[in-house]
Amino acid sequence: MTGKIYIIGIGPGSSEYLTKKAIDTVKMSDYTVGSTRAIELFSDVQNTIPFNVKELLDTLEKGVQLAVDGNTVSILSTGDPGFSGVLNTVLRISDEKNFSKDNIEVIPGISSLQLAAAKCHIQWDNANVMTFHGRENIEDILPVINNGKITIALPSRKVKDMAQFLLDNGVEKDRKVTVCERLSYPDEKIVEASMDEIANSEFTYMCIILIYPQN
Template sequence: MGKIYVVGIGPGNKENMTFKAYETLKNSDIIIGYKTYISLVEDLFPEKLLIKSFMKKEVERCEETLKLAEDGKTVSLISSGDPGVYGMAGLMLEVAKNSNIEIEIIPGVTSSNASASLGGAPIVHDSVNISLSNLLTDWEIIKKRIDLASQGDFVITLYNPKSKGREFLINEARDIMLKYKSKDTPVLIARNVGREEENFVITTLENMLNYEINMFSTVIIGNSNSFILKNKIITPRGYRIIHK
């Protein structure tokens, strides 16, 4: 009987992949994942059997992974970032609930952490992750979560902030946050983190919509104490600093 690994490959480059993730993929018989994620690792493992899947085929992907493992293969099902943060870990465990196949989750560097490192230290204090994708979660529920997180003065990281067909969601999200957060609240927009096209911009809640935001972006909105210093966002934890 084989084994399943659900592996977080990080934001996209080998440098940000953990040693354990790399070794797990190296020692697997088969690597399976969404086509974009497979494209990020195929040059690292040219000798491996790589199986590409497509958007909205997540259940089928997990079912195929389970069947391959039951046939005796060691299979790595990959997610970008961390498989437990909007990744495949939960679904794989659900699909395999009646199987005796061993499943191990291999963590990875998630988008909020990788993006934050580009823009300073914006998530040093209490923060929440909210996905703006309404494919699996009702938009009214997402809006409620944004509202409550803003009321609580959390730093907010927005995943899946914008795509064709739902460009209005980021606009509504910003309007909700502006009810509770200052228009001058620092905002980090990071795009294609860990990939060749990586870039970021630091702006404010008022001006954030003036910059490109897409499905390859992560948007981090500070709290009431966040500030910009030398083009970096800092969200202080409250330490007392005595300058000499």
């Protein structure tokens, strides 16, 4: 019997941003793989396989193997699976296990980047969209930061560290920045300030940073 893998985007964090497709798919799955925070968004879920960051790869391999063995497996990905999500990792593991892409379905979700653009009234199809999750080479932001477009980024480190990096590389102290923190949660916070002020402020790791062109 051939199994099935669903890679499901669960949105920015609040259950309000789950799609009906995501909810229905988890309900009918034999197993659901995801972080504890992601799994808790669903009320009807069975045979859960939670993971933390350190266990991520091993747990995803276990989830794919369950599908190889003939089960229907939902793998939960924060935001949208194709943007700083688990899509590429699951596809690589599936290829290694000779599990056909024909039996993998991606269910997109709403990313925190989309929500940040909406909250800030930004038409984001003309923005520089960048993610630095899991990457240390944040210097990639430098060639685009002055191209006249808004830059919307998922930082890889503390927001203040990224702001300081930009200041150290010639970005103006008064450059306008918006930080969207813990979007969709009850303690959501949106802060608009200068680059210098952001470099001297503390934020949690769950942030989107928007950097505006210098006037």
